[in-house]
Amino acid sequence: MTEHSLESLIKRSELEWEVPIGYIPGMRVPGTIFLSESLKKTLEPGAVEQVANVATLPGIVRRAYAMPDIHWGYGFPIGGVAAFDEEEGIISPGGVGFDINCGVRLLKTPLTESDISSKKRNLIETLYKTVPTGVGSRSDIRISRPELEQMMLTGAKWAVKQGYGLSSDIINCEAEGAMPDADPGAVSDKARSRGLPQGGTLGSGNHFLEVQVVKQIYDPVIANTFGVKEGDICVMIHCGSRGLGHQVCTDNIASLSAAAKKYKISLSDRQLACAPVHSKEGELYYSAMAASANYAWANRQIIMHKTREVFTKLFQTEYDDMHLVYDVAHNVAKREIHDLNGHPAPLCVHRKGATRAFGPHSTDLPSHYMESGQPVIIPGSMGTSSFLLHGTKKAMDLTFGSTCHGAGRVSSRSKAKKTVSGKEVKEELLRAGIIVKAPNDASIAEESPHVYKSSTEVVRVVHELGISRLVARLEPLAVIKG
Amino acid sequence: MTIIELDHTADIRFRITAVNIHDLFKESAKALMCVMYSGQAGSQISRKFSIKAENLHELLSMFLSEILYLSDAENIVFSGFDISIDDTYTTLSADLSGDPFIRKNHGGGSEVKGISLYGLEIKDKDGMYIVDLLFDV
Numbered sequence: 001m002t003e004h005s006l007e008s009l010i011k012r013s014e015l016e017w018e019v020p021i022g023y024i025p026g027m028r029v030p031g032t033i034f035l036s037e038s039l040k041k042t043l044e045p046g047a048v049e050q051v052a053n054v055a056t057l058p059g060i061v062r063r064a065y066a067m068p069d070i071h072w073g074y075g076f077p078i079g080g081v082a083a084f085d086e087e088e089g090i091i092s093p094g095g096v097g098f099d100i101n102c103g104v105r106l107l108k109t110p111l112t113e114s115d116i117s118s119k120k121r122n123l124i125e126t127l128y129k130t131v132p133t134g135v136g137s138r139s140d141i142r143i144s145r146p147e148l149e150q151m152m153l154t155g156a157k158w159a160v161k162q163g164y165g166l167s168s169d170i171i172n173c174e175a176e177g178a179m180p181d182a183d184p185g186a187v188s189d190k191a192r193s194r195g196l197p198q199g200g201t202l203g204s205g206n207h208f209l210e211v212q213v214v215k216q217i218y219d220p221v222i223a224n225t226f227g228v229k230e231g232d233i234c235v236m237i238h239c240g241s242r243g244l245g246h247q248v249c250t251d252n253i254a255s256l257s258a259a260a261k262k263y264k265i266s267l268s269d270r271q272l273a274c275a276p277v278h279s280k281e282g283e284l285y286y287s288a289m290a291a292s293a294n295y296a297w298a299n300r301q302i303i304m305h306k307t308r309e310v311f312t313k314l315f316q317t318e319y320d321d322m323h324l325v326y327d328v329a330h331n332v333a334k335r336e337i338h339d340l341n342g343h344p345a346p347l348c349v350h351r352k353g354a355t356r357a358f359g360p361h362s363t364d365l366p367s368h369y370m371e372s373g374q375p376v377i378i379p380g381s382m383g384t385s386s387f388l389l390h391g392t393k394k395a396m397d398l399t400f401g402s403t404c405h406g407a408g409r410v411s412s413r414s415k416a417k418k419t420v421s422g423k424e425v426k427e428e429l430l431r432a433g434i435i436v437k438a439p440n441d442a443s444i445a446e447e448s449p450h451v452y453k454s455s456t457e458v459v460r461v462v463h464e465l466g467i468s469r470l471v472a473r474l475e476p477l478a479v480i481k482g
Numbered sequence: 483m484t485i486i487e488l489d490h491t492a493d494i495r496f497r498i499t500a501v502n503i504h505d506l507f508k509e510s511a512k513a514l515m516c517v518m519y520s521g522q523a524g525s526q527i528s529r530k531f532s533i534k535a536e537n538l539h540e541l542l543s544m545f546l547s548e549i550l551y552l553s554d555a556e557n558i559v560f561s562g563f564d565i566s567i568d569d570t571y572t573t574l575s576a577d578l579s580g581d582p583f584i585r586k587n588h589g590g591g592s593e594v595k596g597i598s599l600y601g602l603e604i605k606d607k608d609g610m611y612i613v614d615l616l617f618d619v
Contacts, residue, residue: 072491074600074616098596098618135518135591136557136583193555204593205619243554246595250547270599413494414487440590
């Protein structure tokens with residue numbers, strides 16, 4: 001890990017910084033990081049080096065991109081986007097991460113803030129009891145091995161078929177809640193045994209379930225298309241493929257490390273282990289990753305079902321009156337067709353801590369979002385604003401239909417715990433009217449709003465760039481932290 | 483032997499220092515359990531496994547990944563790490579002991595999603611073995 005100077009970055013426009021070829025040896029294309037001046041101050045040399053590392057991989061097209069929520073990770077930086085030619089390029093678990101299809105969904109209820117204000121504490125306590133949260137938590141749903149097979153094949157559709165949701169939920173998920181190339185046969189027994197008891201669990205770390213209120217509408221026409229208006233109570237759910245996906249990543253990094261040697265691919269970071277997209281090893285990873293992604297969509301679907309049941313019980317809300325605005329993945333690799341030099345090109349697009357932001361008339365959008373572009377859901381940090389945006393043509397042209405995924409950390413967990421206690425954060429948020437519930441105070445300190453960039457500034461950058469455009473701002477009322 | 487937490491923005495990074503490779507592996511396993519669980523664990527349960535790798539850093543990564551798998555799949559908090567490593571540093575046998583996870587005793591940690599290979603390199607410096615580990619949380 002050699003640290004390079006940030007001074008060699010080239011400012012290309014107010015919001016675009018170039019990592020030039022030569023920043024590290026072997027770069028095939030330049031890198032581009034989208035940043036404002038204020039966000040540039042939080043840029044870490046390690047994250048820039050990771051952008052440069054991605055630019056060395058075979059078959060990368062155009063550029064290695066990083067969104068304004070970029071931060072230092074492993075393999076790709078968090079916020080990294082790169083597309084690889086399907087014939088010449090590679091696929092890498094380092095461009096997806098351990099938490100395959102970590103993602104976020106937004107559920108809109110017919111309630112307003114005044115409807116829930118007197119029961120807010122009861123609401124979050126009930127949700128906390130209903131949705132298993134934190135280390136060691138197990139689902140109360142028994143999933144058999146044949147059911148797990150179907151879960152990995154058909155994702156959210158499996159969950160809805162089991163009674164965990166409405167058929168209309170499916171079309172409001174990216175990829176309709178199931179990647180078609182999933183092959184459960186590519187998923188190890190180890191991964192399955194981790195996935196069996198965890199269906200419908202939230203996990204820990206930065207995963208959360210948050211009750212929010214729509215505070216501001218920026219684009220009334222598209223907000224109407226998305227079915228949200230000022231004052232609406234919504235629930236945002238952020239989690240992924242749990243132990244199943246984590247194990248799939250671990251299994252495949254081992255096999256793709258060997259494959260990289262076999263195909264004589266030089267790696268600047270072992271975590272970028274990879275293989276040609278259509279090699280046996282590449283295909284195997286893709287089909288296992290897709291199966292994990294489908295597990296994640298089913299997982300979020302089950303959690304949303306449990307959430308709806310809680311609202312039905314506490315507020316007598318009709319189950320069918322709570323509609324899923326959309327569900328987006330932000331850790332995934334997908335085979336997509338994008339325009340390259342005026343021609344449609346089959347590419348393997350990696351988004352690691354980045355959200356798909358397909359614009360109007362793109363494939364894979366439901367008919368009701370065809371004119372608006374897809375909803376893009378950007379969670380804030382605990383206690384700060386989250387945003388609803390829409391995908392754009394600019395994103396299709398510039399970033400392979402991608403945008404940011406959240407606020408992005410600026411400070412480590414250990415620093416956070418030394419700076420502030422969980423109790424203090426909880427009390428500070430309570431004074432602001434936000435109730436936080438978590439398995440322990442340490443996890444609250446680690447995810448304190450102080451350790452994140454401003455979500456407002458991150459979305460301002462993507463909005464100004466035009467790679468997604470603001471629709472609505474949501475504010476937290478009560479949060480379950482994993 | 484020391485376990486020092488280093489700064490890392492997204493994840494958890496440790497520098498482990500030990501006088502020999504065996505201890506380096508044991509301390510690395512303890513660091514992993516420290517992140518995932520709080521409190522003490524006894525030795526009600528034992529689990530054995532063997533692994534074979536191409537080199538030392540791969541052996542360490544596989545060792546920790548196996549512990550992570552067993553812990554997550556079976557809800558076990560491990561506390562004892564009896565290991566033997568062959569002279570070529572490519573084969574390891576482990577005999578682990580621990581307790582079943584009980585939230586009131588062991589809750590309060592963070593799930594570790596995986597053992598990253600980023601920067602994973604075992605160095606021999608002034609008679610001590612040193613490794614930086616990155617756990618995705």
